[in-house]
Amino acid sequence: LSTNKPARIALDAMGGDFSPGEVVKGAVEAARLGGVEIKLVGPTATVQAELAKYNAAGLPITCVEANEVIMEGEPPAVVFRQKRNATIIVATKLVKAGEADAVIGAGPTGAVVTSALMILGLAQGIDRPVLGGHICGFSPKTVVLDCGGTIDAKPAHLLNFAIIGTVYARKILNVENPTVAVLSVGAEEGKGNALVKETYPLLKGAGLNFIGNVEGNDLVTGKANVVVCDGFVGNIVLKFGEALGTSTIDWMKKKLQGKIPAADLEKMAEEYYGITNTFDDAGGGPMFGVNGISMVMHGRSKAHHFTKAITFAKTLVESGLINSVNSELERIGNK
């Protein structure tokens, strides 16, 4: 994609706890920032009514009709047969049809993931969408995969995560020759659980910039650019770090209340939230390993999250990430 051509983002207007109000508000803001064309997918009349609240005429925002909504708790597989006109399904189909470059949804995670899976399909060698990315603000050049997609991972999965992460670090973090490591409990070769021990030679022979094992602390110090682990460990570490961040903010506020100006304290809290709750702060995270760009957002997302997510999706589109990931998966998979 040429950078002159705006990224076309399909946005589920009815996804999330504060939809459609916050979704539309965030979309308007993102459209003002430029470089995107936004397709708001939902009941047109409702979406138009929201748009009317802003001076949105002339902005590159269009409405795409879809009048069913998938609710939290509805089994995605059933919904897929019964609600063919659901907003997230229609939005994802726009990507499949080449009418959008990325889809973003803050509705039930299962619905966003299943839509991507069933409509866009998985890349070669991938069993399930891979979640993850940049998990700690203290190590801005480190990505961790998987963070919850593949719970019982096999060595071949970890190799795929390493490939995806390498392309991501190159394209999105601008690291020329990203270092790759496997998350373990000791730096030396031979330390680790059975999965790590089997994965080590696979990574060593893959033609990646493999540097061996890293430990839990190295996720913070940023010893490697790409750290692979199974989705079980990745998810636990991610959620532990987020909670530690949130509790630290409460603690910090208690300690500093009245000692520094309230506005400074609020700014510190916000910055620290961004450092420790990177996904939430970015509005969500991309799914890897599907044939297209699909971003899962938190249900509690507010307008600024949607703006951030749209901007992030634009970066992903412009980077050509998905094509590169898929061709790398194919290249190394065929070796």
Place this chain on the structure above:
Amino acid sequence: LSTNKPARIALDAMGGDFSPGEVVKGAVEAARLGGVEIKLVGPTATVQAELAKYNAAGLPITCVEANEVIMEGEPPAVVFRQKRNATIIVATKLVKAGEADAVIGAGPTGAVVTSALMILGLAQGIDRPVLGGHICGFSPKTVVLDCGGTIDAKPAHLLNFAIIGTVYARKILNVENPTVAVLSVGAEEGKGNALVKETYPLLKGAGLNFIGNVEGNDLVTGKANVVVCDGFVGNIVLKFGEALGTSTIDWMKKKLQGKIPAADLEKMAEEYYGITNTFDDAGGGPMFGVNGISMVMHGRSKAHHFTKAITFAKTLVESGLINSVNSELERIGNK
């Protein structure tokens, strides 16, 4: 043990980067706090020379001769044959012989662990010493096991960790009926990796106060008193949290330098270090599953760490923890 009887602590005087100076200094301080009898194990002349620096006459500190020292990097198994008079071996033998109630060592971890293993022996149903305990200051009533002993754990191991943790929470954290959970990636039964799924029914049927799965964030919020996981996950989470804590302190100092009094900032940093680096702050952690009390300390321990570790060992001795753990392991193991 009656609380009137002082706890007898065997301390490796030559263990750690700052031995014997800091070890002896910390021991003197602990002896002054009372309730302990300390046996400093090392070359008597050297230890006496250190003791002479303090007004230690009359304190319940005695010297036990041992003139060999195990160095970092020496394979414990070999050392065990060649250095029978090593300080940590002699110190651990005091516990075995009933002449001490606990042993503490800051020498190479492998040497402390191997000594405990070979001299004290493992409790029923335990394959390797279990490490862990209280890992986050925001959840003061939560212990996590295992944090690095058993990397590829089986369901039966996790059951044993749950038993050990329950006794620990009852005796040391003063929780009457400790809740037990297994660390996973979703709260619902059936969520998790293969190990979690197999462990779930085992924990459910063990007669413990089992509340199901908890997630990474629950380690911080303290949803359960005892959280069990394999040593791989536990170790990674532990080290991740420690590093996040240390980096947060650096960040906090940068943000607050000049904005609050330096002494206040230093106090905040120290408190936060204690919250996020609980083991280091306590001077080390106990080993569970061995027939006696053995505490592993960090090599970089300073005097106040030794004082804290001795005080902690005293608590462990007075609680009768080891006997309770071992009889519980036996009781549930025989069911």
